[in-house]
Amino acid sequence: MSMADNTQAQASELKKLLALGKARGYLTYAEINDHLSSDVGTEQIEDIVSMINDMGINVYDNPPDADELLLSEDNVTEEAVEDAAAVLSAVDTEGRTTDPVRMYMREMGTVELLSREGEIIIAKRIEAGQLMVLNTLLDFPTTVERIFERHASAVAGDYKFPNLIAGLTDSGEADPAPAAAAAAAAAAAKAGKNPTIIPKPAPKKDDEEEDTGPDWEHIGGILTESEKLYRTYTKELAKKTPSEKLLNSKQLAFKEEISKLRFSPKLIDELAQLLRVHVGEIRAQEQVIMRCCIDTAKMPRKEFISRFPGNETDESWAEKEARRRQPYCEKLKGQVEEIQRA
CATH class of the missing domain: 1.10.150 (DNA polymerase; domain 1)
Incomplete structure (x- = not known):
């Protein structure tokens, strides 16, 4: 007999068992065990008994007396019998259910949840992969020119900046020099040297919202500087006998500058397709x-x-x-x- 025929026969037997339980209002553990593989574990049997109980069929060690049966309600439907038989038949010869939902629930508990350290490791791997993709795209002149074309279109108002840049990388944050200068001035004033007046930031009004969006002026400056560096690289490349050392240094300077930017997924897809x-x-x-x-x-x-x-x-x-x-x-x-x- 094939596996499919065996499964069908098992489902038929289980359906008869559940129909018997529906008619009588109960089943015994012995009757259930007789219809299951001998390799079914205790936890699986408990799950099966719980499901049969949910159908309204009580399970006993021994057949109950007539008074106890009168107190039970007969609310088991034919649909419930069909569904339960299908699930109960989905138990393989090793005693583990092959029902997809139950398999998922069973395996879900065996997989350890991702820790904070694990999240950081995965995030770093994703970032490293994105940098590899960007580095490859920056080696191709056509994709680099497309970046500068999109920047020019954004400046002209024909292209949206958010479609070009998603933000800044850690190395692309705005210049912290003003804050550093203020800190140095404070230290000097404390030491009695150059009593500089340190301007305090103007207090924000209650209705004034803090601007947490990208600094498009700063981003535009990075793109402009990147294009200048790229033009010096291509100028050296166009020479009859370009200096390999100069080429490498100029290309590296360009990549370091433009890598301060996080390009939008939309632009990355466009460049990759190109x-x-x-x-x-x-x-x-x-x-x-x-x-x-x-x-x-x-x-x-x-x-x-x-x-x-x-x-x-x-x-x-x-x-x-x-x-x-x-x-x-x-x-x-x-x-x-x-x-x-x-």
Whole structure:
């Protein structure tokens, strides 16, 4: 007999048992045990008995007397019998229920709740992942230019700042220099040096609400400075013989400045989609090159895989390969222009 047939037969037997309990008004523990697997644990039996009691069927160690039965109410419906039989039949051979709800409730108690330390660890991992994503996006010129385009649109009023920036990172908070200067002045005054008058902040009116929103002027300044740093980086990159040391330092300065900002999820999704589109276009052109070399010129696949990576941007790669003394080189000469177009 298959497992499905066995489960159906068990449900049928349990339905008969519950129907008997409905008709008599009671069941005994012995009758229930006879219809359950011998591996069912004590806790599971208690749950089953509790469910049968909830149906209005009392469970006894021994059959009750007639007077006691007269006091019990017969309010068990056919629907309740059907539901209970389905749940009771969902007990596997190892005595553990396979009913999804009961399985969830059972497993929920075995999983330890997340502690404060655990929350902090997860939050740090999420932040690290977000920084990795941002770092990748900042390596791609098109996505960087899109950030500056969105900033210009926001300044012009054509794009909402909250759609661009979600806030500041810890390193991007407003300059604390005024507060530090006030503290230094207070210390100097206490020591009798330069008795500077320290202005007290104006008291807030009762109806004046504290502005806890983002400082868009400060954020705009970070974006403007980031664009200046990026332009100096691209200017160095455009040189005929750029200095690698200067390139690295300028790119690092740009990334450190712009990383003070937390970009909105909407913008991150937009930038990621932009990157996916360009990667897809690159992959399509790589497929064209691969077909020219492998399918048309008959270059062995292993040869292509070993020689092409690292030369994706070298327009002279196909010409160099065609000059090699290999059986496929003559045919490859006819594919050089197509490969260079790709």
